[in-house]
Amino acid sequence: MAKKVSNSDKNLEAQARLNELLNQNKKSRQRTYIIVGVICAVLITLIIVAIVYMFSSKDKEGSSISTQDSAVQAAASMPKLAVDTVWHPAMLEGNQQAPKLFREYSDPFCPYCYKLWKQINDNRSAIKSKYLDQNKFKLETRVLDSLSVSNGGKSVNSTRAAEYTYCASRQNKFQDFWDALQNKINDQYYSKGIGAYHGAPEIPQVEDSFYTDINKDLGLDESKVNDCITSGQGLKDLGQADKSASEASQGLPAIVFGSFKTNGFAGDWNQLQAMFESGLK
Amino acid sequence: MKNNIKIIKFMDDSKNSIQGLVFSVKKLRFWIGFGVTLVVMSFIVGFFQNFQVNVSLFSAGLGFNKNLKMFLALPSALFPLFGYFYGWLFILALILQAISIGELVVSRKLVNQTDAKSMSGSGISALVITLGLGCPACGTSLLAPLLVAIFASAGLAVLNTIGTIVVILAIVLCFWSIRRLGLIIYLASL
Numbered sequence: 485m486a487k488k489v490s491n492s493d494k495n496l497e498a499q500a501r502l503n504e505l506l507n508q509n510k511k512s513r514q515r516t517y518i519i520v521g522v523i524c525a526v527l528i529t530l531i532i533v534a535i536v537y538m539f540s541s542k543d544k545e546g547s548s549i550s551t552q553d554s555a556v557q558a559a560a561s562m563p564k565l566a567v568d569t570v571w572h573p574a575m576l577e578g579n580q581q582a583p584k585l586f587r588e589y590s591d592p593f594c595p596y597c598y599k600l601w602k603q604i605n606d607n608r609s610a611i612k613s614k615y616l617d618q619n620k621f622k623l624e625t626r627v628l629d630s631l632s633v634s635n636g637g638k639s640v641n642s643t644r645a646a647e648y649t650y651c652a653s654r655q656n657k658f659q660d661f662w663d664a665l666q667n668k669i670n671d672q673y674y675s676k677g678i679g680a681y682h683g684a685p686e687i688p689q690v691e692d693s694f695y696t697d698i699n700k701d702l703g704l705d706e707s708k709v710n711d712c713i714t715s716g717q718g719l720k721d722l723g724q725a726d727k728s729a730s731e732a733s734q735g736l737p738a739i740v741f742g743s744f745k746t747n748g749f750a751g752d753w754n755q756l757q758a759m760f761e762s763g764l765k
Numbered sequence: 766m767k768n769n770i771k772i773i774k775f776m777d778d779s780k781n782s783i784q785g786l787v788f789s790v791k792k793l794r795f796w797i798g799f800g801v802t803l804v805v806m807s808f809i810v811g812f813f814q815n816f817q818v819n820v821s822l823f824s825a826g827l828g829f830n831k832n833l834k835m836f837l838a839l840p841s842a843l844f845p846l847f848g849y850f851y852g853w854l855f856i857l858a859l860i861l862q863a864i865s866i867g868e869l870v871v872s873r874k875l876v877n878q879t880d881a882k883s884m885s886g887s888g889i890s891a892l893v894i895t896l897g898l899g900c901p902a903c904g905t906s907l908l909a910p911l912l913v914a915i916f917a918s919a920g921l922a923v924l925n926t927i928g929t930i931v932v933i934l935a936i937v938l939c940f941w942s943i944r945r946l947g948l949i950i951y952l953a954s955l
Contacts, residue, residue: 520885
């Protein structure tokens, strides 16, 4: 008998607690819905604002690059590059006479730019045979230092890496240098979880030997590279690119191919092909 | 003394909510809710993980077949998340979200009404997870333009920290929902 009573008491207590939890009171339930509704509305509004901001066209002078940036200062007297024409033939793949231009804006130390490069590199022969050799488009990589500390980013190496890239392109070795650089950054950092994703430790500052070792392997003329660096020519080329690249202001890699424009890439070969098809339409 | 009572009550409720969760996982409804949520969230996460590219591609008019192929490939964006700690936080948030929805379905059947607070917690958690997606370093995270609008270029410097806080907040909300729903299910099953 005592056990039955205690079970019944237990059930009553549980029922009372359940009622308390479920807010049987209509007024308090309505208050909950209102508060939560407001929070959800704010979050949805923030998401919509962020999306609209990202997709709104911006034609800012010098894009988001700070006017204090030394690269832009170095290129102060140089004209802005026209958007739809090839900037640097040495940084182009494909026939320069091809009618359409696939522009890719990248920072040397940008992990998502690396993903795009990886897809292009792994499928280079397919891209060549299917698109470039058939003169469907030409593919240009436009190197920036948008993620550098001077531009509000966290990369302490972007500017120097970009300088060496432009200096290598002056000896017509852009693609070899860029491929070797991306592979080296991945081998030494991204594959070890450094600098590869949100929350990862940042890539530390590297010495110039990080780049000159690549130059040696590729057989570049070291004295010409030194002249290019010390005279600031690489920095000027970079600065001219920085101040001309408004499309890169909303994230990297920035891709512009005809009417197809986007920022960011975390996809695969299928997604890259879809981008090609979009721009060729 | 009052604090001790509160702690004991908290521990009791937590123990009961675990029992409620154990009760739930024996129900088919739980697994249906869990599975559907996981599938839906994987598509949402896959879309927003690379959302600028996805929106651009889906609106490029490539045709139904190509769009369908791209749509079905969206969950594959989750696979790289398994490679690092922050990605595992996201995966944890998704799984907890699915568990809380599974429990919500079971509790709905047991008490014949939907618990407003738990449902809200799950919903807010889903929106918060969405905000944290993307590549903060490259500026393609949804948080990036919001923080830059408020803090100018200094916003990029705090982006990583705030992104991490956002995901941890989503996980805390999920745990809260699971605990609450587990307790409701336990009490209703007595």
